[in-house]
Amino acid sequence: MMRRLMTVFTIAAMLLQLTPARAQSSAENHLYAVLINGGRNKLTNHERYWNDCSFLYRTLSQTYRIPKRNITVLMSDGGDSEEDLLRADFRGFESSPTDLDGDGVQDVDYPATEQALNHVMVRLSRELTADDHLFIFVVDHGGSKDHESDSFIWLWNDVQLSDRHFGLLVSLFDIGSINILMGQCYAGGFIDNLLYNNLVITTACGGYEQSWTSPDKTYDEFVYHWTCAVNGADELGNPINADTNGDGEVSMAEAFEYARSHDRVNETPLFFSQPDDLGSRWAFSNPGNSPTDIQEERLEDGEPVESWSLSGIHNQRDSNNGVYIIRQGKRTRKVIRKK
Numbered sequence: 001m002m003r004r005l006m007t008v009f010t011i012a013a014m015l016l017q018l019t020p021a022r023a024q025s026s027a028e029n030h031l032y033a034v035l036i037n038g039g040r041n042k043l044t045n046h047e048r049y050w051n052d053c054s055f056l057y058r059t060l061s062q063t064y065r066i067p068k069r070n071i072t073v074l075m076s077d078g079g080d081s082e083e084d085l086l087r088a089d090f091r092g093f094e095s096s097p098t099d100l101d102g103d104g105v106q107d108v109d110y111p112a113t114e115q116a117l118n119h120v121m122v123r124l125s126r127e128l129t130a131d132d133h134l135f136i137f138v139v140d141h142g143g144s145k146d147h148e149s150d151s152f153i154w155l156w157n158d159v160q161l162s163d164r165h166f167g168l169l170v171s172l173f174d175i176g177s178i179n180i181l182m183g184q185c186y187a188g189g190f191i192d193n194l195l196y197n198n199l200v201i202t203t204a205c206g207g208y209e210q211s212w213t214s215p216d217k218t219y220d221e222f223v224y225h226w227t228c229a230v231n232g233a234d235e236l237g238n239p240i241n242a243d244t245n246g247d248g249e250v251s252m253a254e255a256f257e258y259a260r261s262h263d264r265v266n267e268t269p270l271f272f273s274q275p276d277d278l279g280s281r282w283a284f285s286n287p288g289n290s291p292t293d294i295q296e297e298r299l300e301d302g303e304p305v306e307s308w309s310l311s312g313i314h315n316q317r318d319s320n321n322g323v324y325i326i327r328q329g330k331r332t333r334k335v336i337r338k339k
Contacts, residue, residue: 035075053137188268
């Protein structure tokens with residue numbers, strides 16, 4: 001099956017290169033991406049998740065010329081040779097290919113574990129500056145504790161990553177902007193934990209419902225159409241035009257509308273942008289660059305807080321004012337969460 005998968009993939013990769021690639025500019029050099037497929041376990045790590053990651057990885061690296069060194073991939077068990085992927089025909093398992101674009105080089109950097117994700121996000125939060133922008137993609141299984149707003153992602157080996165945990169990792173960044181795409185079930189439940197300034201988030205479904213596979217392709221339905229929109233072509237190279245205002249760029253708002261209007265399954269895609277116009281300005285060829293609303297401050301004595309700890313990062317939240325206090329070693333930041 002792996003030979004079949006890689007043969008189909010190689011043909012698709014060649015066709016994808018027919019999509020006009022944009023000349024590399026400083027914008028691409030300041031754009032970073034984190035792609036996450038937790039998979040949960042080998043019984044549930046469907047082949048379509050790998051396809052979703054591969055299509056999007058090629059879109060970023062080939063269509064938009066984002067340097068591969070700027071793209072970090074966390075995939076199920078990482079580079080382990082053990083079987084971890086359920087074939088699309090449900091007739092067996094194989095080890096997930098670590099080469100996402102057919103060039104013979106491993107593209108998967110880490111397993112999709114909590115420890116690896118914490119490491120990647122903390123490292124990037126320390127390295128990126130106000131001139132940089134971050135795109136985060138999650139495709140995987142998801143769950144919910146209340147079928148509304150208390151959602152989680154399934155990481156590898158049946159580990160749950162809560163929406164609060166994910167939101168906390170995102171809050172570490174003091175950069176130009178953050179763009180998030182989530183394709184897992186109950187993804188909409190993450191939005192209330194990501195109401196930060198200079199952030200755009202798109203989810204395949206609400207916090208009360210599941211997301212679904214494509215009825216005729218080995219991809220997730222909404223994520224597939226979204227990737228087609230930003231790529232300017234489908235996985236076979238057939239042209240797609242989601243640039244409704246004709247400015248030569250596909251904004252996140254345009255990608256959302258294209259994917260939503262082409263979504264054929266029972267799910268409710270959601271979109272949030274802060275400020276409101278960021279989603280209509282943010283494109284991979286020209287990510288929005290407005291100042292962040294994060295200030296360096298010391299935690300004031302007597303400030304009412306709710307505390308919790310996360311892998312060496314101590315965090316405190318002012319329950320009255322919605323202010324998050326982030327401590328990384330000797331660094332302390334106050335993050336103002338705007339709604």
